[in-house]
Amino acid sequence: MVDWFSVLTDYGIDVPNTNQFIIHCPFHEDGRQSCSINLDKGVWICFAGCGQGSLKYFIYKYTGKPWKELDTELEEKTWELDLSLFEDEIKVEDLEDKPVKEPENLKDIPTNHWIYKRGFSRDSIVQWGCKSNNYDDFLMPVENTQDEILGWINRRRAAIPKYLFSYGFAKSHSLFGINQIYSAETLFVVEGALDCMWLRQNGYSAVAVLGASISPTQMDLISSLHPDEVVLALDNDDAGRKGIEKATIDMSERFMLSYLKLPKKYKDVQEIQDIKVLHKVITNNKTIF
Numbered sequence: 065m066v067d068w069f070s071v072l073t074d075y076g077i078d079v080p081n082t083n084q085f086i087i088h089c090p091f092h093e094d095g096r097q098s099c100s101i102n103l104d105k106g107v108w109i110c111f112a113g114c115g116q117g118s119l120k121y122f123i124y125k126y127t128g129k130p131w132k133e134l135d136t137e138l139e140e141k142t143w144e145l146d147l148s149l150f151e152d153e154i155k156v157e158d159l160e161d162k163p164v165k166e167p168e169n170l171k172d173i174p175t176n177h178w179i180y181k182r183g184f185s186r187d188s189i190v191q192w193g194c195k196s197n198n199y200d201d202f203l204m205p206v207e208n209t210q211d212e213i214l215g216w217i218n219r220r221r222a223a224i225p226k227y228l229f230s231y232g233f234a235k236s237h238s239l240f241g242i243n244q245i246y247s248a249e250t251l252f253v254v255e256g257a258l259d260c261m262w263l264r265q266n267g268y269s270a271v272a273v274l275g276a277s278i279s280p281t282q283m284d285l286i287s288s289l290h291p292d293e294v295v296l297a298l299d300n301d302d303a304g305r306k307g308i309e310k311a312t313i314d315m316s317e318r319f320m321l322s323y324l325k326l327p328k329k330y331k332d333v334q335e336i337q338d339i340k341v342l343h344k345v346i347t348n349n350k351t352i353f
Contacts, residue, residue, distance in 0.1 A: 276307035
């Protein structure tokens with residue numbers, strides 16, 4: 065069994081000498097501890113979305129050293145290595161059939177909550193089953209087509225990173241908003257949950273992939289909705305543009321595909337607060353591949 069406490073300490077990671085704990089994630093500016101480590105299992109996960117996997121992968125990501133060099137250093141330390149721990153990612157099947165842990169201190173959204181300043185209506189908040197907590201964060205359940213909760217998204221009010229995801233939630237195997245689809249003649253695919261909620265509130269069918277890339281499983285889920293047209297409306301940044309480029313290669317043979325070109329001043333569709341402008345952008349800025 066690897067002495068992961070000594071390994072992490074030698075690499076400059078400040079960790080307590082306990083089996084499982086949460087620390088500030090070293091891969092982003094972390095105002096509130098969001099990186100969970102289990103020394104017994106030799107795994108880690110960042111609830112903000114930086115990654116997850118074996119602790120060997122954690123060290124590789126932290127140091128940037130080549131795998132062979134890292135293997136050599138570990139061997140030189142003469143620890144008995146448990147090679148079964150060295151998986152690059154936690155397998156999705158290892159997380160299946162495990163109950164979703166409900167976030168602590170859930171409560172209904174108060175009438176003076178900051179989320180309303182972003183244009184969301186009370187009816188919309190109730191429809192999506194959103195909650196708040198003691199930090200005044202905004203929490204959104206991710207559900208499947210059977211209305212079963214797969215995980216939670218925490219949009220934090222005043223902390224870095226802005227988003228946290230519940231443990232065990234496999235983003236690439238779900239579509240936020242798929243349980244809210246009633247007609248998918250034209251289906252908008254966006255990055256963020258708030259983007260999805262905003263389009264839905266304003267009369268458009270949408271799902272969120274919770275990132276800039278669309279996984280094969282998510283493509284299958286989109287296909288299950290039988291849309292006549294899929295509109296890629298990813299964020300207006302480098303990651304979003306690269307996501308659109310990749311999606312055109314992966315999806316163009318499966319769907320009638322187009323993309324939404326946002327005006328430069330908007331990063332995403334939720335930033336378009338003027339509803340008339342939103343409708344105009346959607347009407348005039350769609351490009352068919």
